[in-house]
Amino acid sequence: MLEPSFCQPTRISRSVARFGALALAAILAACGGSDDDGSANAGATATLAVLETTDLHFNVRSYDYFKLAEDKSYGFERTATLVRAARKEFANTLLVDNGDSIQGTALADYEATISPIPCTQQLSMYKAMGALGFDAGTLGNHEFNYGLPFLNQVLGGGLDVEGVDATKKCAGAGYPMALANVYSSKTKKPLVQPYTILERTLTAKGADGKEVKLPIKVGVIGFTTPGIMNWDKRYLEGKVYTEGAVEAATKYVPELRAKGADVVVALLHGGLDSAAYSPTMENPGLHLSKVAGIDAMVMGHQHSVFPDAAATPAYRQAGVDNKAGTINGVPAVMASSWGKSLGVIQLALQWDGSKWVVNKTASKSELRNTQSKNAAGATVYVEPDAAVAQLIETQHQAAIQYVKTPIGSTDFRMSTLFADVGDPGAIQIVNQAQQAYVAAYIKASLPQYAALPVLSVSAPFKSGFQGGADYTDVAVGPLAINNAADLYLYPNTVYAVKVNGGDIKNWLEAAAKRFNQIDPAKTTEQSLISTFPGYNFDMFTTPDLQYEIDVTQPVGSRIKNLAYLGKPMDVAQEFVIATNNYRATSGKSFIDKLDGSGTIWASPDANRDVVIDYIRKNPTVTRATNGAAKSWRFAKATTAGPVVFSSGANALSVAQAAGLTNVSLLAADDGLGKGTSKYGIDLSK
Numbered sequence: 238m239l240e241p242s243f244c245q246p247t248r249i250s251r252s253v254a255r256f257g258a259l260a261l262a263a264i265l266a267a268c269g270g271s272d273d274d275g276s277a278n279a280g281a282t283a284t285l286a287v288l289e290t291t292d293l294h295f296n297v298r299s300y301d302y303f304k305l306a307e308d309k310s311y312g313f314e315r316t317a318t319l320v321r322a323a324r325k326e327f328a329n330t331l332l333v334d335n336g337d338s339i340q341g342t343a344l345a346d347y348e349a350t351i352s353p354i355p356c357t358q359q360l361s362m363y364k365a366m367g368a369l370g371f372d373a374g375t376l377g378n379h380e381f382n383y384g385l386p387f388l389n390q391v392l393g394g395g396l397d398v399e400g401v402d403a404t405k406k407c408a409g410a411g412y413p414m415a416l417a418n419v420y421s422s423k424t425k426k427p428l429v430q431p432y433t434i435l436e437r438t439l440t441a442k443g444a445d446g447k448e449v450k451l452p453i454k455v456g457v458i459g460f461t462t463p464g465i466m467n468w469d470k471r472y473l474e475g476k477v478y479t480e481g482a483v484e485a486a487t488k489y490v491p492e493l494r495a496k497g498a499d500v501v502v503a504l505l506h507g508g509l510d511s512a513a514y515s516p517t518m519e520n521p522g523l524h525l526s527k528v529a530g531i532d533a534m535v536m537g538h539q540h541s542v543f544p545d546a547a548a549t550p551a552y553r554q555a556g557v558d559n560k561a562g563t564i565n566g567v568p569a570v571m572a573s574s575w576g577k578s579l580g581v582i583q584l585a586l587q588w589d590g591s592k593w594v595v596n597k598t599a600s601k602s603e604l605r606n607t608q609s610k611n612a613a614g615a616t617v618y619v620e621p622d623a624a625v626a627q628l629i630e631t632q633h634q635a636a637i638q639y640v641k642t643p644i645g646s647t648d649f650r651m652s653t654l655f656a657d658v659g660d661p662g663a664i665q666i667v668n669q670a671q672q673a674y675v676a677a678y679i680k681a682s683l684p685q686y687a688a689l690p691v692l693s694v695s696a697p698f699k700s701g702f703q704g705g706a707d708y709t710d711v712a713v714g715p716l717a718i719n720n721a722a723d724l725y726l727y728p729n730t731v732y733a734v735k736v737n738g739g740d741i742k743n744w745l746e747a748a749a750k751r752f753n754q755i756d757p758a759k760t761t762e763q764s765l766i767s768t769f770p771g772y773n774f775d776m777f778t779t780p781d782l783q784y785e786i787d788v789t790q791p792v793g794s795r796i797k798n799l800a801y802l803g804k805p806m807d808v809a810q811e812f813v814i815a816t817n818n819y820r821a822t823s824g825k826s827f828i829d830k831l832d833g834s835g836t837i838w839a840s841p842d843a844n845r846d847v848v849i850d851y852i853r854k855n856p857t858v859t860r861a862t863n864g865a866a867k868s869w870r871f872a873k874a875t876t877a878g879p880v881v882f883s884s885g886a887n888a889l890s891v892a893q894a895a896g897l898t899n900v901s902l903l904a905a906d907d908g909l910g911k912g913t914s915k916y917g918i919d920l921s922k
């Protein structure tokens with residue numbers, strides 16, 4: 238941590254407003270006989286290391302609350318070790334957090350909704366971060382997931398917005414938040430301060446080579462995703478509004494400069510997208526980097542990594558330099574998620590006699606990971622910081638008790654290991670829960686839609702992206718809350734949309750991008766699964782709706798024999814589809830109506846809670862009732878060569894138990910280094 242400096246005569250004028258004339262005299266006296274007027278040190282240089290955490294998602298511990306087991310691959314307790322190491326390495330550091338900190342684990346839900354943390358106590362995430370001492374942060378979209386009164390409480394008060402007691406004083410985050418592009422509708426002012434100015438003292442190297450201490454003002458400004466207005470509409474509509482990151486930066490960065498900020502660090506809870514700029518764009522980093530006066534940019538939200546030329550996929554848009562770690566010349570980082578990386582921007586600074594100037598070309602950025610390979614090729618992990626875990630131990634144990642609460646039982650292994658090839662075993666119960674929930678609501682409260690059939694879609698949220706353990710996998714036996722959270726990974730809320738039969742076909746065509754186009758004539762091996770994320774592979778799981786996916790056809794022409802109640806789908810017939818807030822509001826790439834315009838009900842309830850509730854009401858879960866309804870299969874095709882895919886290691890018995898007799902195990906180790914096996918699928922069967 239840098240210490241505040243009040244002892245630099247050339248800088249005193251900046252402090253007068255804060256300390257007043259008497260204090261100024263005292264400061265001058267305290268500075269004694271120094272004849273250092275700052276300008277004597279012109280030419281001094283220093284490195285300021287900006288350290289970034291982002292998208293921690295309440296992963297204080299390296300612990301999986303779904304599996305009730307340690308997972309060393311993430312957790313702030315290990316990032317903390319990297320922070321301490323960086324502070325030893327660099328004389329001058331600034332630690333910032335980029336948001337999406339307070340949501341994402343069962344512990345987060347526990348402290349927000351199950352046993353709400355009292356006003357006098359810090360959230361466990363903030364408490365853990367406090368052990369390291371953050372200098373500043375911003376808010377991600379997920380900070381809004383529990384509503385504004387809760388956010389007001391955990392930030393310590395001060396949100397002057399309708400429905401919130403802004404005067405409530407609570408424990409708070411422990412570090413200043415800056416957010417420039419979300420405004421209170423009540424005050425027309427930023428919901429939290431748009432920026433903060435940190436006054437610190439840098440240890441610098443004088444032109445004569447001697448160490449010299451010089452003051453610096455670092456301006457920190459934050460931006461979040463305008464998508465909050467859709468995703469948390471029920472909490473935010475009419476209460477706050479957003480502005481584009483570029484518009485907010487154009488307004489406030491000059492203000493920061495005018496107030497004497499030597500350096501401006503932008504905390505963007507967003508990443509990079511090569512699309513043309515719009516004020517509602519989710520990932521405007523390429524555009525924000527071009528706003529004059531921004532010296533460094535800390536990114537996130539996409540849970541990706543920058544700089545990292547070897548990442549798959551790596552950012553490759555025009556203006557991105559993965560080697561230098563710059564975006565349009567601005568040093569930048571994106572430190573993965575869940576504490577897996579620490580971003581480090583080394584800002585090279587020069588003292589011109591009265592202020593610091595950033596030498597951007599001499600600056601650089603890098604990521605430091607908690608996980609790496611040693612010389613022997615084995616995965617090794619940074620050790621956890623000794624102080625962090627014990628700080629939250631009581632709450633950690635309480636969250637474990639919460640997620641272990643039994644709510645039912647299952648007679649089959651509910652997994653997404655083979656969801657990509659037709660096993661509905663972990664998805665059907667989600668669809669059943671969503672369907673029942675929406676149908677009941679329509680009957681009670683939306684009579685104008687009572688005549689429409691209600692169907693549901695969901696997707697295999699965990700489908701191997703992170704490796705062989707990244708699948709929903711619920712064992713036979715008792716079902717507890719942690720299992721329900723495994724069945725529904727995200728803290729989404731249920732939304733109902735009105736579409737017609739034609740929309741359903743197009744929706745499914747978009748979801749079928751999950752597959753590469755298979756050439757039946759090709760004799761060499763072809764990989765079935767594309768890079769289109771599994772969580773976007775929406776599917777129905779009901780005998781009422783049937784379709785085939787023809788992977789030999791190009792994207793857009795794959796859905797065959799779509800039928801409702803045994804008859805070809807009438808493109809004009811209307812339906813209500815239960816889905817989630819993300820799909821309903823930002824699913825325009827599926828069908829136009831998923832831009833929010835098709836929504837007939839934005840429910841306040843989390844899909845996960847709806848699933849938990851459904852299991853509570855239907856506690857005896859069976860394959861026959863809850864895991865065997867296949868709405869779709871692959872259209873039959875004879876291929877000259879093998880069609881292959883990866884899934885969890887040695888899990889063929891799971892496919893067989895699901896009745897997928899066309900799946901075979903080809904190699905126990907598929908060679909990807911992710912703990913997955915290679916499977917074949919015979920599309921002719």
Ligand code: MN
Pocket residue numbers: 292294337377379538539540574
């Ligand atoms: Mn996030």
Ligand code: MG
Pocket residue numbers: 337377378379506537538539
């Ligand atoms: Mg985010």
